[in-house]
Every structure is written in structure tokens, then in C-alpha cells.
Amino acid sequence: xxxxxxxxxxxxxxxxxxxxxxxxxxxGVKRSxxxxxxxxxxxxxxxxxxxxxxxxxxxxxxxVLDFIYGTCTTICPVLSxxxxxxxxxxxxxxxxxxxxxxxxxxxxxxxxxxxEYLKRYRARPGWDFLTGSRADVDKVMRAYxxxxxxxxxxxxxxxxxxxxxxxxxxxxxxxxxxxFMAEFEKASKP
Amino acid sequence: MKARAFLLSxxxxxxxxxxxxxxxxxxxxxxxLGERMYRQGILPSGEPMQAVVKGDVAxxxxxxxxxxxHLRGGVxxxxxxxxxxxxxxxxxxxxxxxxxxxxxxxxLKFVLKPRPAYTNETLATxxxxxxxxxxxxxxxxxxxxxxxxxxxxxxxxYLKSLSSEYSPGVSDNLIRFATVVTDDVSREDRAxxxxxxxxxxxxxxxxxxxxxxxxxxxxxxxxxxxLDIWEITGPPDGWRAQLxxxxxxxxxxxLLGGITGGDWRPIHDFSEANRIPCLFxxxxxxxxxxxxxxxxxxxxxxYQEGDAVARHLGGLGDxxxxxxxxxxxxxxxxxxxxxxxxRDAWLEQGRRAPVEKMVRxxxxxxxxxxxxLAGGKPFTLLLWLDDAAIPLxxxxxxxxxxxxxxxxxxxxxxxSLGSLPVKVRGATFVTWPWRLPQVGKGAAxxxxxxxxxxxxxxxxxRIVTRMYALTxxxxxxxxxxxxxxYRDNFLDVVSNEEDKADYPDYERLSFGPGQRYASKGCYIVxxxxxxxxxxxxxxxxxxx
Numbered sequence: 001x002x003x004x005x006x007x008x009x010x011x012x013x014x015x016x017x018x019x020x021x022x023x024x025x026x027x028g029v030k031r032s033x034x035x036x037x038x039x040x041x042x043x044x045x046x047x048x049x050x051x052x053x054x055x056x057x058x059x060x061x062x063x064v065l066d067f068i069y070g071t072c073t074t075i076c077p078v079l080s081x082x083x084x085x086x087x088x089x090x091x092x093x094x095x096x097x098x099x100x101x102x103x104x105x106x107x108x109x110x111x112x113x114x115x116e117y118l119k120r121y122r123a124r125p126g127w128d129f130l131t132g133s134r135a136d137v138d139k140v141m142r143a144y145x146x147x148x149x150x151x152x153x154x155x156x157x158x159x160x161x162x163x164x165x166x167x168x169x170x171x172x173x174x175x176x177x178x179x180f181m182a183e184f185e186k187a188s189k190p
Numbered sequence: 191m192k193a194r195a196f197l198l199s200x201x202x203x204x205x206x207x208x209x210x211x212x213x214x215x216x217x218x219x220x221x222x223l224g225e226r227m228y229r230q231g232i233l234p235s236g237e238p239m240q241a242v243v244k245g246d247v248a249x250x251x252x253x254x255x256x257x258x259x260h261l262r263g264g265v266x267x268x269x270x271x272x273x274x275x276x277x278x279x280x281x282x283x284x285x286x287x288x289x290x291x292x293x294x295x296x297x298l299k300f301v302l303k304p305r306p307a308y309t310n311e312t313l314a315t316x317x318x319x320x321x322x323x324x325x326x327x328x329x330x331x332x333x334x335x336x337x338x339x340x341x342x343x344x345x346x347x348y349l350k351s352l353s354s355e356y357s358p359g360v361s362d363n364l365i366r367f368a369t370v371v372t373d374d375v376s377r378e379d380r381a382x383x384x385x386x387x388x389x390x391x392x393x394x395x396x397x398x399x400x401x402x403x404x405x406x407x408x409x410x411x412x413x414x415x416x417l418d419i420w421e422i423t424g425p426p427d428g429w430r431a432q433l434x435x436x437x438x439x440x441x442x443x444x445l446l447g448g449i450t451g452g453d454w455r456p457i458h459d460f461s462e463a464n465r466i467p468c469l470f471x472x473x474x475x476x477x478x479x480x481x482x483x484x485x486x487x488x489x490x491x492x493y494q495e496g497d498a499v500a501r502h503l504g505g506l507g508d509x510x511x512x513x514x515x516x517x518x519x520x521x522x523x524x525x526x527x528x529x530x531x532x533r534d535a536w537l538e539q540g541r542r543a544p545v546e547k548m549v550r551x552x553x554x555x556x557x558x559x560x561x562x563l564a565g566g567k568p569f570t571l572l573l574w575l576d577d578a579a580i581p582l583x584x585x586x587x588x589x590x591x592x593x594x595x596x597x598x599x600x601x602x603x604x605x606s607l608g609s610l611p612v613k614v615r616g617a618t619f620v621t622w623p624w625r626l627p628q629v630g631k632g633a634a635x636x637x638x639x640x641x642x643x644x645x646x647x648x649x650x651x652r653i654v655t656r657m658y659a660l661t662x663x664x665x666x667x668x669x670x671x672x673x674x675x676y677r678d679n680f681l682d683v684v685s686n687e688e689d690k691a692d693y694p695d696y697e698r699l700s701f702g703p704g705q706r707y708a709s710k711g712c713y714i715v716x717x718x719x720x721x722x723x724x725x726x727x728x729x730x731x732x733x734x
Contacts, residue, residue: 044734048539071702073686074259075270078331081249107700107710110734112538121253133730134698150688151702154270174330176244 029173031183036159036168039139043102043132046114051130053140061098061126062188063161065168067146067154068129069105070113075156078174082158084121085177086184095126097184102140103131104151144168160187224348229262231255233341241333254333261703262483263679264352267686272331275302278676279354282308313349314342353676359443360413360675368418368436370448370457370471372429382649383449383472384419386657389644390664391415411672418442422450429456437464444680446664447471447657453523458485467681470660470708472653474601475523478531482706486684488656488696489709492524492601495621496531498712498732499572499597504539513594514564515544519574520551524602528574549575554582557589564593571596577606583614595619597714605650608723615717619728622713624652625697626725634694637662641694655694663687663699697731 038057045051057063064083068076080101087094103109109117114129123129131137141147148154158171160183169187223234231239231251239251256277260266264278276282285307305324308316312323317335320328337345359366369387371380394415420436422429433456445461445468454473461468461484468485476487490497503515517532519525529546536544545563549555560571571593573579579598586592596618600607603620610618625634637658646654663684670683682703690699699708711733717723 048734069702071704073261073267073269073703074272074274074331077249077254077258078243078247081243081247081253084249084253085247105700105702107698107731107733108702108705131734135730151700152269152686152688156270174244177246177248 029171029175029179031172032170033162034145034168034170036144039136039143041132041136041139043130043136043140044111046111046118046129048111051128053130053136056098056100056128057161059098061096062163062184063098063100064184065100065102065144065159065161067104067141067144067157068101069103069151069154070109070117071105072151072154075154075174079156079158080117080121082175082177082180083127084123086180087122087124087127089177089181090126094124097126097188099127101127101129102137103129104137104141104148104154106131106134106137145170158183160184162187163189220344220347221351224344224351227251227341227345228256228348228352233337234344239341240336242336243333244330249333251335258703259331261679261682261686263674263676263682264349265674265676265679265682267682269686272329274331276674277349278352278674278679279350282313282349310343310346313346314339317342317345353674353679356675357443357677357680358441363414364416365413365675366416366418366440366442367444367446368420368442369446370420370422370433370450372450372452373421373423374451375449378647378649379449379472379651379653382647382651382653383447383657385646386654386661387417387447389646390661391417394668413675417446420445426452426456430460433457433460434464437466442466443675444469444677445471447660449473449653454485454487458482461485465677467677469664469684470656472651472656475527476707479706483704484681485706486681487707488659488699489623490531490707492527492599493531494707494710495599495601495623495712496528496533496572496574497535498531498621498623498714499619500532500535500539501734502714502729502732503570503597504536504541514542514567514569515572516560516563516569516593517544517546517572517574518549518555518560519546519572520576520578520602521548522551524576524599525549525574528572528599528602532572544572545569552578554578557586557592560586560593561589569593573598574602576602576604579603580606580609580611583618584611587611587614587617593617597621600715607717610717610723612719615719615723618716620715620717620725622715622725622727623709623711624695624713626713626715626727628724629697629727633692633697637692637694652695659690659693659695659699662693663690 038054040054042050043053066079068079083099086097087099090097103114109131114131118127118129138147144159146157155172156174158175160169162169169183171183226232227239231254233239241249241251241254243249243254259274260277264276266274266276268274286302286305288304303324303326305322308323316322316328318337320332320334322328369384371383418440420433422432445466448457448468448471450473453475454471455477457468457471458477462482465484470486470488474491476491477485478490478493515536517529519529533544547563573582573596583596598618599621601621601623607620641654641658648654666687667680667683671680685701685703685705687701689701691697693699696709700710701708711731713727713731714729715725715727718726
């Protein structure tokens with residue numbers, strides 16, 4: 001295949017996933033501070049239990065939120081490995097931090113799928129994987145400026161709630177453990 | 191880098207040269223071990239592979255398998271802004287002469303430069319340290335694997351064999367498919383299944399796509415399509431031999447659609463054993479499996495309806511979910527699949543097993559017998575019967591000991607659903623695994639207009655419309671497949687398609703690696719009391 005053909009082929013491939021242009025994440029992490037209001041929806045966690053999302057987000061613990069799905073190929077494993085490493089750093093105190101992953105593939109991510117996913121990442125207490133109706137999941141994504149119409153066009157996003165003023169640190173990109181810990185410690189300082 | 195240094199220190203690196211490292215394992219065994227490393231992230235020792243991502247994020251291979259990003263066929267993926275490069279034999283061990291590039295918001299965001307073919311040594315370097323033969327560093331999402339020499343040799347040997355030659359059924363100018371039709375299918379249903387597939391073949395073979403837009407040369411990825419019809423006769427236990435014979439005589443790249451009145455199991459097993467993809471057959475009896483790979487279904491069929499009732503009932507939270515559940519199911523594929531779907535999902539919720547009774551065709555039960563199954567307590571009745579359910583329901587409404595609610599299957603009742611007596615509609619809930627007629631009617635407008643313009647045969651069984659959906663998915667897959675004609679990659683490509691929300695039968699078809707049932711839920715509805723009843727949804731799209 002000639003050069004043009006190859007570029008056209010790749011462009012076709014990419015355009016199918018990213019109609020508005022593909023972001024890239026080697027350039028570093030984009031950081032901003034945002035105000036978000038949690039929607040009042042009821043989601044389901046990995047144990048099949050109903051969870052009032054707004055109450056979970058209002059937890060007195062530090063809260064970290066991301067958007068993933070069980071059969072994601074590329075960025076969810078990096079995000080989830082970050083959660084896993086953070087929990088390991090906290091050891092037996094892992095439940096003192098509330099980690100939340102919201103499924104962006106709610107039809108497929110049943111409690112059983114989510115349990116198996118968490119098991120793969122050796123999740124400890126304090127990490128909840130939530131699913132729900134597509135309408136409710138859409139509300140959550142929109143509330144945190146994380147809406148994607150299709151799961152294939154999602155992007156790596158980690159949100160950390162600042163313990164002092166309730167504002168959210170928005171981190172767009174893939175974080176190293178050191179970057180994640182540094183941001184987390186900044187956000188959770190009294 | 192501390193994590194990496196720590197993990198490296200934990201590794202006992204073998205000094206066995208790459209070429210000699212697999213000598214301890216035979217060819218088949220080395221392949222199996224390599225495949226396990228690639229797909230499951232498990233070392234030949236049985237321990238998980240270890241790796242580092244983003245410089246210091248320590249991960250285990252079981253969290254981060256090669257297959258999760260590079261996919262089963264090894265041709266790679268593009269998701270979430272991360273480009274995953276091909277790792278199949280043909281790509282790795284050939285030089286890349288050209289540049290690939292895409293534009294992003296701030297100019298060129300992703301560039302692949304020419305590189306020489308990998309050797310064992312340069313491949314080991316990129317897997318361990320993340321640098322390709324031109325010293326260019328891989329993306330941060332690529333794990334740097336901590337592998338000993340013998341482990342590395344086994345993985346490299348596997349990668350060499352991965353998608354190294356085109357799969358059977360593909361030549362320089364033709365890609366051959368087949369569709370399976372069994373002899374219990376009516377002439378009308380057979381024609382309905384074949385019509386959209388034949389239209390697809392006709393459009394492909396007359397397509398302008400055979401020529402590139404730029405320069406006008408022939409597109410090297412273009413192939414004419416041939417569609418064979420594999421006619422299968424006799425009882426199911428003889429199907430496998432017929433399928434094998436067809437496959438030996440004229441191998442095909444994949445099976446498209448297909449139709450049988452019975453269980454798809456024999457065809458599913460043939461696909462699985464021969465690693466031949468089978469895309470979206472028309473069947474109410476798919477094989478329900480968490481692990482099988484080669485057949486993609488539209489849904490789990492009747493099983494899914496039963497599953498949805500369990501999830502709906504379990505989520506009601508008004509005491510209904512605590513009642514005894516009685517399942518009466520017809521002795522046959524549909525009844526058994528509905529009962530199994532309910533039972534599995536009900537028990538998964540940790541609930542008491544339903545009381546079950548299988549009913550033979552023509553057998554009738556009295557109300558007393560049914561109530562007796564519940565031990566005289568309030569109960570919910572699941573009536574997985576065909577039109578025999580109608581008179582039973584009608585008589586039941588006059589009985590003082592009647593169930594709190596009754597669930598029936600629209601798929602089993604078929605046309606009888608409309609004759610559900612008005613007096614029982616208030617207590618009868620119906621499974622509805624399709625797009626609601628009144629919801630998003632316009633979304634499928636373009637599809638319906640095309641079908642009408644193409645003069646497709648009309649049928650009540652959604653055969654034409656489902657096969658139309660298959661041809662649309664296939665067209666998209668062809669664009670993505672390009673020249674990577676490997677069967678596993680074909681499934682990878684379909685699995686990475688975007689969700690579809692504009693097909694006539696389903697409000698959403700969704701995909702993903704390993705996901706094998708594209709429509710994943712079911713509505714619970716009731717019928718309005720009108721002479722021409724409408725469907726009143728009593729649930730959202732029930733998935734969990």
C-alpha cells in the first residue's frame with residue numbers, strides 16, 4: 001500500500017472511533033479545578049446493591065472518580081492499575097478513601113462483570129464499580145463533563161474531590177503513581 | 191522507576207540464549223505457553239507476568255494482558271486516544287517503509303515513522319524497555335514487561351506465528367463467506383434471511399470502493415465477495431459432519447447470518463472447534479457462554495427474556511421479590527431456555543430457588559395444582575407456555591387463589607399475545623426484547639426506507655431487518671479490516687464497532703472485546719385494554 005493509502009486507511013480507522021479528531025495522551029496531564037454537582041440517581045454496585053450516587057459523592061472520605069468499562073482495551077486498565085496501586089499504598093486503610101468507577105457500558109457491566117473486573121485488579125474495600133440505566137449513567141457523565149456518546153470514544157479522566165472546599169481536581173490524561181499520589185495528597189490535605 | 195527496579199530485582203533472569211530458550215518445550219507446548227502469556231498474562235511458570243506502566247505503575251500481566259490492547263488477532267486497536275500498534279507476525283517482522291499520521295486539535299498528534307523489521311533482539315528490547323529499533327520510545331500506556339530470556343523467547347515465538355498468514359477463504363481478489371440454512375426452515379424464512387445478504391454481495395461486487403479515491407488505483411484491500419449457502423439436512427447430530435464436509439471442500443473466511451428453527455449449538459460448536467467466525471445467525475436458541483469466542487449473536491434469545499424477568503422482579507423492592515416464584519415451562523427449547531435464564535439470574539441474586547414444573551405439550555394443570563406448588567402462599571407465576579397460556583390465564587382470573595402477578599413471554603406467545611383477554615391484562619406482564627414501537631420510531635427510519643426501496647421481502651419474524659443489521663455491521667467491518675484478513679482480527683474489528691442505535695429491531699446494539707451478545711436486555715410491558723393493544727412499558731431496559 002502506498003503512503004497515501006496507508007494514511008487514508010488509518011484515518012478511516014481513527015475517524016470511525018473519533019469523528020471529532022483524536023486526542024493523544026503522551027503530552028502530559030491537563031489539570032483544572034472544577035465545581036460539579038452530583039446528580040440524584042440510584043446506581044447498582046458490584047454486589048448488586050443499590051447506591052444513591054449523590055450520597056456516595058458526599059462521603060466524608062476523600063473521593064476519586066473515574067469512568068471505565070469492563071471490556072475496555074487500553075486506558076481503563078491503566079486507570080484501574082492506578083486505583084489498585086493507590087489502594088496498596090493505603091494498605092489496610094484502603095477503605096478510608098472512596099474510589100468510584102462508573103461504567104460507561106452499563107448494558108454489559110452487570111454486577112457479575114464488575115465483580116470479576118475488580119477481582120482482576122485486586123480491589124479492596126473502598127472501591128465501588130457502579131452501573132445503572134443508560135439514562136442515569138448519562139446524567140452522571142454529563143454532571144462531570146465526561147459525557148461520551150459512545151464508549152469507544154472515551155478518554156482517560158480522573159477526578160479527585162478536594163476535601164477542603166468540595167471542588168474537584170480534574171486530571172485529563174494518564175497518571176503515573178507518583179503523579180496520582182501527589183494530586184491525591186494535595187486534594188486531601190485538611 | 192523504583193517499582194521497576196524492585197520488580198527487576200525479584201526476577202531471576204535466565205541466561206539462556208533466545209534461540210535456545212524454547213528448546214525445552216515442544217512446538218505445540220511452546221505455542222500454548224506463548225498463547226497463555228499473550229492472552230492471560232501468565233508466565234510458563236504459572237505466575238503472573240510483571241510489568242510497569244507510565245514509569246512507575248506496577249501492574250501484573252493478568253491486569254494488563256497483551257490481548258487486552260493488541261487484541262486477539264494482534265492487529266491492534268485504537269481506543270480512548272491511545273493507538274495500539276500491531277503485534278502480529280506479519281507486521282512485526284516486516285519493515286515499515288511509510289509514515290502514518292493523524293491530525294489532532296494541535297496539529298499532528300500521532301506519527302509512526304519507518305522502521306526496520308524487528309529481530310528477536312530488538313523485539314525483546316521494545317518489550318522490556320519500550321524502545322523500537324529506531325530508538326523511538328513507545329507510548330506510556332505500553333507496559334514494559336519484566337521477562338526472563340526463556341519467557342521472552344516463548345512470547346516472541348508466539349508473536350511470530352500470530353496472524354502471520356491470511357486465514358482460509360481469502361485470495362488476492364476474493365473473500366469467501368457461507369451462510370448455514372437447515373432443512374426445517376420454511377421457504378419464506380429462507381428467502382428473508384438470504385435477501386439482505388445477497389444485496390450486500392451485489393453491492394460489494396459492484397462497488398466503487400474497488401478503486402481508491404486518490405490516484406484512482408485499485409484498492410489493495412478490496413475483494414470480491416462470494417457467498418456459499420451451506421444447506422444442512424436431517425437431525426442435529428448429523429449437522430457437524432455436513433459442516434465439516436462443506437468446509438473441507440471450499441473453506442470460507444467466516445459464516446454470515448444463517449437460520450435454523452432449532453438450537454444453534456451444533457453450528458456454534460463447529461465454529462468454535464474450527465475457529466471460524468459466525469456473525470449474527472437468526473436463532474432463538476443461541477449458546478449462552480461467558481467464554482466461547484467465535485459466534486456473535488444478536489441476543490441470548492429466550493434465555494435473556496427469563497434473565498430479565500429475574501432482574502426486574504428482584505428489583506421491585508415492594509415485597510414482590512420475596513414471594514414464592516412458580517415457573518411452569520413447556521417441555522421444549524423455548525420453555526427450558528426461559529426457565530434457565532430466570533433461574534440463573536434469580537439464584538445469582540442470592541434468592542430462594544423458584545418452584546418449577548415442566549409441562550408437556552397438551553398437558554393442562556388445574557388452578558389448585560398450580561397454587562399447590564406454592565404451598566398455599568402468595569406467589570408470582572412465570573408462565574413459559576405457548577398459546578396454551580391464554581385459556582389458563584382466562585380461567586385463573588376467576589379463581590380466589592390466583593397469583594399476585596403473571597409473567598409471560600412475547601416470543602413464546604407470538605401472534606397469540608394480541609388475544610390476551612382484557613380482564614387478565616392488568617395482572618399480566620410480558621417480556622419484550624425488541625425496540626418499543628413507540629420509542630425512537632424515527633431512529634430506524636432510514637433503515638426501513640432502504641428496505642422498502644430495495645423491495646426486501648416482508649416478514650413478521652424480524653429476519654430481514656436483522657440480516658439488514660448484519661450487512662450494515664459488515665460494511666463497517668470491511669472498512670476497518672483493510673488487508674488484515676485474519677479470522678480473529680475480523681472478530682476483533684466487529685467487537686470494536688461503535689454502538690448502533692438506528693436499526694429497526696433494537697434500540698441499541700453494543701459491542702466490546704469478548705462481548706458476544708449485542709442486545710443485552712429486555713423490556714417488561716403490559717398490554718393496553720384496547721382492541722388493538724399497545725405496549726405499555728412497566729420497566730426500563732432491564733439489564734441488571
